[in-house]
Amino acid sequence: MRDRLRRMVLLIGALASLPLAARAEYPDHPITMIVAYGAGGQTDITARSLAPFIEKHLGNGARVITVNKPGAGGEIGFAALADAKPDGYTIGFINTPTIQTIPIERRARFTLDRLTPLVNIIEDPGVIIVRNDSPYKTLSDLVNHAKANPLKVSIASTGVGSDDHLAILALQRQSKAQFLHIPFTTSIDNYRSMLNGNTAASATNIAEALRGVQSDPVRVLGIMATARSPMAPSVPTFQELGYNIVMGSMRGLAAPQGLPDEIKTKLVDAIFKAANDPGFRKVAEETFQPLHILEPNEFTVELHRGDDEFRQLWTEAPWLAR
Template sequence: MKARHFFSSLLTSCALLFGATAAQAAYPEKPITMIVAYGAGGSTDVTARMLAPFIEKYLGGGARIVVMNRGGAGGEIGFAAIADATPDGYTIGFINTPNVVTIPIERNARFTLDRLDPLVNVVDDPGIMTVHGDSPYKTVEDLVAQAKANPNTITLGSTGVGSDDHLAMLLLQRQANVRFTHVPFPGSAENYRSMLGRHTQICGQNLGEGLRGKAGGDNIRILGVMSTQRWDMAPDLPTFKELGYNITMASLRGVGAPKGLPPEIRAKLIDAVTKAANDPEFQSKARDTYQPLRILDSEAFSAELKELDGDFRNLWREFPWLK
């Protein structure tokens, strides 16, 4: 009887172990939601929808990813939705700097950085300032001269308080001793359309957005790029440092998940996203749509977010950008 009980227990344990292994191996068994914390048509949305099919390809097993836009509050709603999700691998999303770092610094946010698991960074898109092609502002100095002569008369759109666009504006104000009127928008597409419609005079945005607009025939002028050196996709575009302003600002956009993923699922997601981002076809599409790629593994991505958190906390102590 004891022997039969022992073998029965052993068989049951093996069956349970086999079942658990089979369940893990079957991931994903249902569609995966990929959250974009901004509206449709913006840079993150473009990247997400372009990358998703390649992640599906490398996950295999008929994997399906559904991109869901959860815009609002500068990205807080979408980032919180990722952080609050069950950590089972069926909710992932894009996390964007600086907003994912600055929002918990500036207010009691619905998420904190340590509740997100950075898996793979994909894009590193430097900031720019764009005006309508018919604007009287041909250069950054034209802009500064007008702002000095007429404080608060030039409107500058951004993707929200604490965004890279907003912080870049504050840095220019500080270094040039000028004042603009800040106009926050829920996403980059709305911000860009406002400038095209001449409702706002300057569009703070990212390089990829501006270059896509120009390639699509939009009548715009890019005044400068906030990278450390000229970008190979726009070699004639001067950096703000060249123009006399110590402003470097960019948006890292990578895939993250809620903290606490099962190790096997986390490893599978990281492997699939890494292979997707390095896929030659995706990289070709990214270049054709002016998306500056910078692929970082989880460790490097996490380290960069931690460094940015320290930098922006220091900046907040110097001049809180909500005041």
Template sequence: MAASLATLTASAAFGEYPERPIEMIVAYSAGGGTDTAARTLAPFIEKYLGNDASVVVVNKPGAGGEIGFTDLARADPDGYTIVFINTPNILTIPISRDTRYTMEDIQAVSNVVYDPGAFNVRPGSEFTSLDELVAYAKENPGAVTYGTSGTGGDDHLAALQFSRIAGIEMTHVPFPGAADVRAAVLGGHITMAAMNISEAIDLVNQGELVSLGQMDEERWDGAPDVPTFAEQGYEVVMGSDRGIGAPAGIPEEALNALQDAIAKTIEDPEFLEAAENQKLPLAYRDAAGFQDYLGSLGENLQQIWDENPWVQ
């Protein structure tokens, strides 16, 4: 009877979740795309959690995201520390080096954004389709230079996967960020920019870039005229997911509350308008779906690493 009473008391107490501010870790600097998306999402999580919820965004940049992801993994699994997950970084870091966290330390809560990768060239390029790119690269091994925002990121890994599937060799040119990649391709310093589709679509719409394809299973509504890689015969699905994770072992009540709040946010007209203004390709997954997706993506990334390590 005493044990039952204690269980009921604890359950009733937890029913008031959240009772104190929730810390949302962003593993990157303030002002970037991840930080902006997180700060856009946070007020809506507060709104739908109710109980005067407060979600405080805390930037913990460094080591490609490892510092923030490690802090999450070491936090108490009580529902009061969550993280804004980025793929593939959260997965590739433990694959490519020894880390203080593994994916077993992290519980997926919900995915919010999937920003597909894309190959983009200037008008007047030697090629205007993926088939033409492959033909050119086969005739000129290594001549195609492609820029990305860094070694081991989704853009780089996508290019490696595409090269493997197509049987071609291209030359990687890493840059500090997407803005640098855009400047380099527009200036003619590189042949092609490998960027997320949301980072290129304004220039595509303005006629300053041509997007050869987007790496999703279906065309994003924001880029309906850009075919997928699969439509063109190349099975490459790669991009950057952005969602919410928590320490493994988070109480089920907190997990469900957070998941439900995010599901309602995705349907909120005000949030949808903000996401459209920021060019955020929304792709909701619940906790179970996101957890399974991270597992399968991790296996794919491990295969890429085993065949062609992106860090020597």
């Protein structure tokens, strides 16, 4: 009996000392993919269209389940990701600039250094859109009316500190106009407010705008990119219109800090292959998702570069009270 117990103890100790991969091939149960925004928004669309391709390239019967955790401008979802066990079974989308701006503007429940960037998927330039029947036929029309009527021209955004909000502030600084900023918690509410005539214009992203153009009477006044978008070649850039504004949102996948190297390698490989899969690229094109695929090191550099820029901006022009 004692010999049998001794053998069992030795066996358990030997199993515990084995690498994770030797104990159970990763992944051996479902992976949760957190989206820090509501269902139906651009991040949610990207996540749900990408998930089957991550499953395909992870193999081993992998399942990736998208879970929406909206609230506090993305803070609830980002914090849930940062707080999760770093075992490869929780990943999530992180969105610029809110992943950077939230910890700058308040004591947040997460910080950028508590996350492990994996692969960036999207870079979605900002735009301003109006209804087709709007009196503002051009960006100049919108700006000039706001200059003549301070705080009378309303522009909706997807929350304080979002790329939409920062773009509105940049346009105000450069044009000397004063808009009435109306923040919403989701991109859908932002868009619907403009569409229903409750706000004069919407600061949003090109993907959201082009989805709307397909079915709704909306007009895109300008795009905040360094060049015109191949998806909307007739839309002028803000730079062409006299405003040096380049703004948008990067959306990529990250994991909690402390992810084991072997799990990170497998995840990055699967996500990178998924993002480049012809099947996903077809879906991305059909849903106006501007792909900008970056490997971990490139993604990390971009995140920290943006963090430095927004911290400098905060010292010069804090956006919270605007």
